[in-house]
Amino acid sequence: MxxxxxxxxxxxxxxxxxxxxxxxxxxxxxxxxxxxxxxxxxxxxxxxxxxxxxxxxxxxxxxxxxxxxxxxxxxxxxxxxxxxxxxxxxxxxxxxxxxxxxxxxxxxxxxxxxxxxxxxxxxxxxxxxxxxxxxxxxxxxxTRYLPQTDIARQLLERDALGEVRVVTADFGGRAAYDPSSRLWNPELAGGALLDLGVYTVSWASFAIGAPAGIIASGTLAPTGVDDQAALVLSSASGAHALLSTTLRAGTPSLATICGSEGRIETDSPFWGPSGLRVFRADGTLAAHWRDPYGRPYRDGMAYEAAALARYVAEGRTESPVHPLAEAVDTLATIDEARRQLGATRVE
CATH class of the missing domain: 3.40.50.720 (NAD(P)-binding Rossmann-like Domain)
Incomplete structure (x- = not known):
């Protein structure tokens, strides 16, 4: 290993x-x-x-x-x-x-x-x-099409981390409260989970698949949308994902995948081009990959567009690394989390 x-x-x-x-x-x-x-x-x-x-x-x-x-x-x-x-x-x-x-x-x-x-x-x-x-x-x-995510994907494909047991991800930012704005207005599908939390839930899905169990805790803004949420997702294999999102404070924007033989820790932000560290089971650092390509933050959106162009040229009708069914499952997880929080929602 x-x-x-x-x-x-x-x-x-x-x-x-x-x-x-x-x-x-x-x-x-x-x-x-x-x-x-x-x-x-x-x-x-x-x-x-x-x-x-x-x-x-x-x-x-x-x-x-x-x-x-x-x-x-x-x-x-x-x-x-x-x-x-x-x-x-x-x-x-x-x-x-x-x-x-x-x-x-x-x-x-x-x-x-x-x-x-x-x-x-x-x-x-x-x-x-x-x-x-x-x-x-x-x-x-x-995020699925970034270079560091592809390195993580290849390590998972090779079972280099052993049995995945724990996954973590956070994404939070401080947004000024304006009940009429997109983030805070339930008529505009506001809330932390749909805006920022979707990244964390997608990361968990990438690592352990759709959850078999969902536990959500959080708080609501005066408009009734979720302004902060913490999720514990469990998989059929017994793995867990610990996720957090908030509109009330900036957070490190880090993510991990922890297995029996090693773990991956991303650099910040995990959702944009950054890097990752890989640790052995004993906690020693095995490797640190830093993104060398000079396409920071939203410049990384070029990767998803290029991936789509390749898939269309191959005659595909959806992404092989982020299938449509998985995007649906991610929203089903957020649906359940918002239901548990009692968040106001507009269908």
């Missing part, structure tokens, strides 16, 4: 520019769409060729600011654009169902910002529509 932990595997796709180019349309030109577009243009051969908004002025301003060829004053016009191969749904997650279905009905491949929908039931509607239309669909859980 020592050799397996000391000689770490190389990331299999360290350069997003290795993927065949696709023409992208951005649906919802907000902050995350801006970072996504810039990341693609800086680090890959993917090109955003159109932006669509309910406001023609907003779409045109986005296009001018980010080197995008065309803009559309409606979402319907964007998804009907014959020059668009794939639609990136970047609207608030309370609107993901409507906008994903719109793109799918137009026959477009879709990348849907995380979480894919507000509930597992909504996500199942998206999956059914995509499969019925025969288009590619993927949740934009970009």
């Amino acid at each position: 020592t050799d397996a932990l000391t000689s770490l595997p190389e990331p299999r796709h360290p350069d997003p520019a290795d993927a065949p180019p696709l023409r992208w349309g951005v649906l919802g030109p907000g902050g995350i769409a801006a970072d996504f577009t810039d990341a693609l243009h800086r680090h890959s051969r993917q090109r955003v060729v159109a932006a669509g908004s309910r406001s023609a002025e907003r779409a045109a301003a986005f296009a001018a600011a980010h080197g995008v060829e065309r803009s559309h004053g409606s979402y319907e016009a964007l998804v009907a654009d014959p020059e668009v191969d794939v639609v990136y749904v970047a609207t608030p997650h309370s609107e993901h169902l409507e906008h994903a279905l719109l793109a799918i009905a137009a026959g477009k491949n879709v990348l849907i910002e995380k979480p894919m929908a507000v509930t597992a039931a909504q996500a199942r509607q998206i999956v059914a529509a995509a499969r019925g239309a025969g288009v590619f669909a993927m949740e934009a859980m970009w």
